[in-house]
Amino acid sequence: MGYEIRKEGDILIVRVNGEFDLHVADYARRDIDIQIRAQGVKHILFDLGGLTFIDSSGLGVILGRYRKVSENGGRAAISGAPPNIKKVMEISGLNRLMPFFVDCASAMLELG
Amino acid sequence: MGYEIRKEGDILIVRVNGEFDLHVADYARRDIDIQIRAQGVKHILFDLGGLTFIDSSGLGVILGRYRKVSENGGRAAISGAPPNIKKVMEISGLNRLMPFFVDCASAMLELG
Amino acid sequence: MIRNQMRLEFLSCSENVGLARVAVAAFASGVDFNLSDLEEIKVAVSEAVSNAMIHGYEGATTGTVRLSASLSDEALEIVVEDDGKGIPDVEQAMLPGTGSDPERLGLGFVFMKSFMDEVDVWTEVGKGTRVKLLKSLPGNGSHLANL
Amino acid sequence: MIRNQMRLEFLSCSENVGLARVAVAAFASGVDFNLSDLEEIKVAVSEAVSNAMIHGYEGATTGTVRLSASLSDEALEIVVEDDGKGIPDVEQAMLPGTGSDPERLGLGFVFMKSFMDEVDVWTEVGKGTRVKLLKSLPGNGSHLANL
Numbered sequence: 001m002g003y004e005i006r007k008e009g010d011i012l013i014v015r016v017n018g019e020f021d022l023h024v025a026d027y028a029r030r031d032i033d034i035q036i037r038a039q040g041v042k043h044i045l046f047d048l049g050g051l052t053f054i055d056s057s058g059l060g061v062i063l064g065r066y067r068k069v070s071e072n073g074g075r076a077a078i079s080g081a082p083p084n085i086k087k088v089m090e091i092s093g094l095n096r097l098m099p100f101f102v103d104c105a106s107a108m109l110e111l112g
Numbered sequence: 113m114g115y116e117i118r119k120e121g122d123i124l125i126v127r128v129n130g131e132f133d134l135h136v137a138d139y140a141r142r143d144i145d146i147q148i149r150a151q152g153v154k155h156i157l158f159d160l161g162g163l164t165f166i167d168s169s170g171l172g173v174i175l176g177r178y179r180k181v182s183e184n185g186g187r188a189a190i191s192g193a194p195p196n197i198k199k200v201m202e203i204s205g206l207n208r209l210m211p212f213f214v215d216c217a218s219a220m221l222e223l224g
Numbered sequence: 225m226i227r228n229q230m231r232l233e234f235l236s237c238s239e240n241v242g243l244a245r246v247a248v249a250a251f252a253s254g255v256d257f258n259l260s261d262l263e264e265i266k267v268a269v270s271e272a273v274s275n276a277m278i279h280g281y282e283g284a285t286t287g288t289v290r291l292s293a294s295l296s297d298e299a300l301e302i303v304v305e306d307d308g309k310g311i312p313d314v315e316q317a318m319l320p321g322t323g324s325d326p327e328r329l330g331l332g333f334v335f336m337k338s339f340m341d342e343v344d345v346w347t348e349v350g351k352g353t354r355v356k357l358l359k360s361l362p363g364n365g366s367h368l369a370n371l
Numbered sequence: 372m373i374r375n376q377m378r379l380e381f382l383s384c385s386e387n388v389g390l391a392r393v394a395v396a397a398f399a400s401g402v403d404f405n406l407s408d409l410e411e412i413k414v415a416v417s418e419a420v421s422n423a424m425i426h427g428y429e430g431a432t433t434g435t436v437r438l439s440a441s442l443s444d445e446a447l448e449i450v451v452e453d454d455g456k457g458i459p460d461v462e463q464a465m466l467p468g469t470g471s472d473p474e475r476l477g478l479g480f481v482f483m484k485s486f487m488d489e490v491d492v493w494t495e496v497g498k499g500t501r502v503k504l505l506k507s508l509p510g511n512g513s514h515l516a517n518l
């Protein structure tokens with residue numbers, strides 16, 4: 001449950017576990033934005049390997065962070081999304097805005 | 113979920129998986145009694161290795177079958193009960209009526 | 225102060241016992257109960273709801289069972305209610321092994337009492353039964369509630 | 372014919388969105404929906420309940436959200452209701468990306484419509500909103516319901 005935020009080079013890696021809904025969204029949005037500023041990162045990677053559920057509140061957080069880093073010339077990516085999560089993301093069109101990678105390592109290679 | 117009933121020698125082995133509550137109890141009671149008669153078994157073994165929950169409705173089914181086989185000189189045993197299940201059984205005193213075994217094989221040795 | 229609250233109403237068919245357990249577990253998931261506390265709460269809820277179905281409505285699946293849960297800073301309080309036949313002698317009913325059905329252990333109330341910090345019953349014959357189950361929050365002196 | 376029925380009421384705080392999902396999933400577990408159907412139902416419920424909290428009650432945690440579910444031989448019907456601010460223009464609100472909040476996708480209704488067989492909204496400004504979500508049971512011609 002919950003999420004972990006860490007920095008590698010100029011990438012902020014956000015791992016979200018469990019259910020990414022309204023309840024998690026409110027906290028996650030705030031914490032990620034604080035870290036983007038504090039860590040001075042350029043890109044953001046959402047590691048969704050431990051995610052079991054997402055709805056439009058969770059997707060909204062991802063989209064909002066995508067916009068934020070894009071404004072500063074950075075990029076956003078998704079890694080490890082399980083099939084059911086990927087499906088919801090595809091309906092939302094988020095997959096047309098940012099690339100999906102099978103795992104964290106290959107996403108890092110691309111962003112880094 | 114649910115339960116499986118099979119026969120080995122003169123032992124009826126009932127494996128209950130998932131949650132053993134009122135809903136499962138009604139069906140399980142009937143099916144086990146049918147099989148005790150049909151298979152002409154003497155002893156009964158409840159294999160609880162896949163159980164995640166039990167309450168007094170589930171325990172009632174076990175106690176009732178214990179009584180049934182006892183009346184005909186048979187014995188009843190429990191195997192593989194996870195710690196949380198064992199705790200509930202101990203409060204019920206069922207552990208003073210029938211032996212507990214770590215797994216199905218050792219229970220079979222004892223009953224057989 | 226009430227921190228959260230829910231009410232759940234369902235038909236008295238046995239598949240809904242699991243629904244009641246799952247709802248209470250989800251409701252209590254915000255509290256740092258340990259796994260074994262949560263297990264015990266589930267057993268207590270299961271007993272109260274099963275009693276409403278088996279005894280209150282005598283197995284009829286058309287009755288309504290009401291469950292409410294509220295969370296304060298001190299405790300989780302769960303109330304299970306039926307409009308069934310009621311209990312003529314509550315004291316006697318709460319003793320172990322005094323149930324009416326040989327296929328039942330007569331341990332429902334015993335489990336509720338061993339697993340919760342407080343169990344209260346209101347009942348009226350022909351009207352229904354209301355069982356209140358209280359569990360003190362971790363670090364809230366649950367030993368005191370047992371006095 | 373109604374096979375099962377439940378009603379759940381809870382406070383409009385965001386931790387209860389999970390409670391609503393879990394209760395509906397447990398309620399629907401008797402039906403042989405496949406895993407992906409169940410996932411989709413959970414997303415739809417999550418959207419309707421989140422909307423009641425964010426938009427209906429504008430984030431206040433003291434409102435009450437009511438959810439009811441009933442199961443017939445043909446379909447699972449879920450109704451999510453709030454006594455919040457209501458929607459002035461439903462048709463417009465149901466279009467993708469027309470939400471008021473830049474942090475939201477405006478896809479709540481789009482998800483409900485893609486994942487359920489029927490979505491109906493009743494609303495009155497200043498009174499509240501009621502969203503009915505219907506999912507046909509497997510083998511019950513869910514393709515027809517989409518016509």
Ligand SMILES: Nc1ncnc2c1ncn2[C@@H]1O[C@H](COP(=O)(O)OP(=O)(O)O)[C@@H](O)[C@H]1O
Nearest residue numbers: 275276279280317323324328329330331332333
């Ligand atoms: N909701 C209820 N409505 C009517 N009678 C009840 C109710 N709950 C309990 N009882 C009575 O109290 C007795 C003891 O209940 P309990 O300790 O749960 O044991 P059991 O359910 O195994 O009989 C029951 O046998 C029943 O007669």
Ligand SMILES: Nc1ncnc2c1ncn2[C@@H]1O[C@H](COP(=O)(O)OP(=O)(O)O)[C@@H](O)[C@H]1O
Nearest residue numbers: 422426427464470471475476477478479480500
């Ligand atoms: N229960 C509700 N009460 C009031 N307004 C609502 C409710 N549900 C939806 N709305 C309105 O409809 C719009 C579209 O909703 P939706 O498609 O879920 O997108 P989002 O929630 O991302 O904005 C919302 O922005 C809101 O203005």
